[in-house]
Amino acid sequence: METNLILTAKKWSLAGQLERTKSFGGVQLVKNIPERTYLGITEKQWALLQHFKEPRTVPQVLEAAIEERFCPQLGEFYELILKAVRARILVEPGQTVMPVSAVSWPVALKKRSWSLILWVLFFAGLGLTFVHRPELPLDWMHVVVGAAIAVGAYLLGSALAASLLRGAGAEVYFKRGLICTSDARMLPPAEQRLVAIAPMAIVSACTGFLAWRQPELSFLPLLGLLVLMRPIFGGAINAVIRLSAAVRVSDADHHYIFPPNRTVGKRWRLLRRGLASSGTWLEIGYGVLWTLVLAFFLGGLAEVPPWKLAFWQTEGLRLALAAGVSLGLLALVYVGLESYVFTRDRALARHERIRRWSQRWFGHKKVPTDEAARHRAVVQCPMLRSLPPSDQQALTKAFKEHRVGPWQMLNRADAPVDHVYLILSGQVGVYRQARSGRRILVQVLSEEDLVGLHGAADPQRPDYLYRSITPVVLLQIEWAEAQERIVSKVQPDNLVSQVLKIPFLKRIKLCQNWHRQAINRFAELSRVKDYAENEAIIHYGSFSDSFYVILEGDAFVMIGGKRVAVIHPGGYFGEIGLLQNSNATAKVVAQVGTRCLSIPRVDFLRFVAHNYSVALELERVSSKRLGRPIFPLSPGNFRQL
Secondary structure, three states: OOHHHHHHOOEEEEOOOEEEOOOEOOEEEEEEOOOOEEEEEOHHHHHHHHHHOOOEEHHHHHHHHHHOOOOOOHHHHHHHHHHHHHOOOEEOOOOOOOOOOOOOOOOOOOHHHHHHHHHHHHHHHHHHHHHOOOOOOOOHHHHHHHHHHHHHHHHHHHHHHHHHHHHOOOOOEEEOOEEEOHHHHHOOHHHHHHHHHHHHHHHHHHHHHHHHHOHHHOHHHHHHHHHHOOOOOOOHHHHHHHHOOOOOOOHHHOOOOOHHHOOHHHHHHHHHHHHOOHHHHHHHHHHHHHHHHHHHHHHOOOOOOOOOHHHHHHHHHHHHHHHHHHHHHHHHHHHHHHHHHHHHHHHHHHHHHHHHHHHHHHOHHHOOOOHHHHHHHHHHOOOHHHOOHHHHHHHHHHOEEEEEOOOOEOOOOOOOOOEEEEEEEOOEEEEEEOOOOOEEEEEEEOOOOEEOOHHHHOOOOOOOEEEEOOOEEEEEEEHHHHHHHOHHHOOHHHHHHHHHHHHHHHOOHHHOOOOHHHHHHHHHHOEEEEOOOOOEEEOOOOEOOEEEEEEEOOEEEEEOOEEEEEEOOOOEEOHHHHHHOOEOOOEEEEOOOOEEEEEEHHHHHHHHHHOHHHHHHHHHHHHHHHOOOOOOOOOOOOOOO
C-alpha cells in the first residue's frame, strides 16, 4: 500500500487479539495472535499506539499527540506507524484475516533441566572438533552421508528448540515447511538464548563426535555449524549477544522503511549509536574470532597449516596485504555508496535548474506559440484549467504572442495595467515602489503563471510593477477581455490564491519540498494580513493562535526590548508555540509595509498532520532554531499555559 495513503487517508485500529510481553532492555514485544506477527516497541510507543483503540487516521493521532504534548520525533512516529501496519498490529477496521495455525507440539521441556545440558553439548562438541580436526570426504558416499547427518542434526536441534519453546509456554508453527520458533521472542531473554543455541548445540555435539570417530564424515556438519554460528546475516551467536544487551533498540529505530528516514545522515547516526554500544564491539570481536576459527579449519586442510611458523614466513606478508586491501576496498565501497545516495537527488535537482536556466536564456526563440501550443498552455495554467472548456477555447483564440527581452518593463507606474499575460517561457519579477522610489521585488513569476492580475486580486494595494528577468515568451490579452473571460468567472478567494499566494509559496525555502497539492491547500487556508509599522504580530508570553509567513516587508524579533533577528519575506514564525502547545518566547514586530500569510492554529495543525513532508521540514527548522529537538517534549521545553 502506498505510504502517503497509509499516513493520511486510511483509518487504522489496533488488531483484535494482541499479546504484550514485559519490557526487557527498554523494549517489549507485541504479538498479533491470529497472524503470528510481532513488533518490538518501547513503552512510549505502545502508549502512542493505544490511540488507535478506536478507528482513527494517522493525522488524527498526530494532532492529538501534539495537543497532549506526547509527540515523539516525527521520523520515529511515521516509522512506528508503517512498521505497525506491516506487522499487522494496526489493521483496517472490519478487515478479515487469515489466521496462522499453531502446531500441537507433543513434547514440552523445561529450561531448568536442559540449560546446562545444551551448553555442555555445545562446548564439548567444539572442543572435540578442535582437538580432532575434520577431514575432507574421501568419496561421494562420504559427502552424501555427511550431508544427511548435518541435516538430521539440524532438524533434531530444531525439534529440541520447539520442545523448549512449548515448555516455556510459547507456540510452535510451520513456515515454508520448516519448524518456526519465532514465538521465542515472547519469552524472557534467558529462555530465548536457550531456544537459539539448541540447534547449534546438537550440530556441535554431532560434529565433535564425528571428528573423533569418523573425521571424513565431519566436514559437512562442520560447515553447517559454521553457518549457524555466522557473525552476519542473522547468525545465532549475534542474537544471543543482543539478548544480553542492557539497552535494546525498538523495531522503529532501525531498518527504516519510511522514505525520509532512509538517508545518509540517519545511517551515520545509527552507526555512531551502534559503535557506542558494548554489544556492538562484542559482535565485532566475535566476527574476528569466527574468521580465525574458519581460517584454522581451512588451514588444517592445506599442506602447511597456518599455526606453523613456515606458513607465516612464506604467506604472512601477502595475507596482511590482502586483508588491508580488502578492508580498504570495503571502506571505499561503503563511502562510495553513501556518497552516491547523498549526491543523487541534489544532482538531479541541479540538472533540472540548469536545464530551465538554459531554456529560458537560450531556448526561448524555439518556444512554439501556435494554436495547439496556446491551448496546451491554457489547460496547464492552474487558474485557467478551472474554466469551462468553451471559455478555454475562447482564450486560446484571444491570446496573442508577445516576446520581450530581459530587464524590460511590462507596465508603467503612472498608468493602469492594460494587458494580462500568460508566461510560456522565462521569468517576470513583480515589484512595488518603495517610499524612496526604489523598486522592491515581491514575487517571481515563471511558466504557467499569469501576469497583470495582481491589482484585481489585491484591490487595496494594487500598485504592482512587472519587469522581465530573463527573455520571456508570453501570451497576451487585453485587460478588458481578461476581466470578462477570467476575472469575472473565478472565485475571489481562488483568484487571490492563484495570483498572490501560490506563486510566492512555490519559490520560498519553506515549501521547496512540498507537493503541489500541499502548496495549494496552504494557500487556501491562509489569509493575507497587513500590519502597521511597529505593530506587534506576536506578543512575548502570549499563546500564539496562528502560524505566519512574511509575504512582504520585514519583521523584527524582540527579546527583552532588544532586536535579536530580522525575518525577511519567505521567513516564518509561530510554529514552535503551535507544535509545542506553548506560549511565545519572543515578540515579533512589523516594519513598514509588512504583510503576512497567517493560518489559524487548528487549521495549521490539521494541515501539518496531513502532510508529513511539511511536518518533517517544520520539525527540522524549529529544532535548529531551538538548539534542541522540538520533539519529544520534556520538562523545560515549553512555558506552561
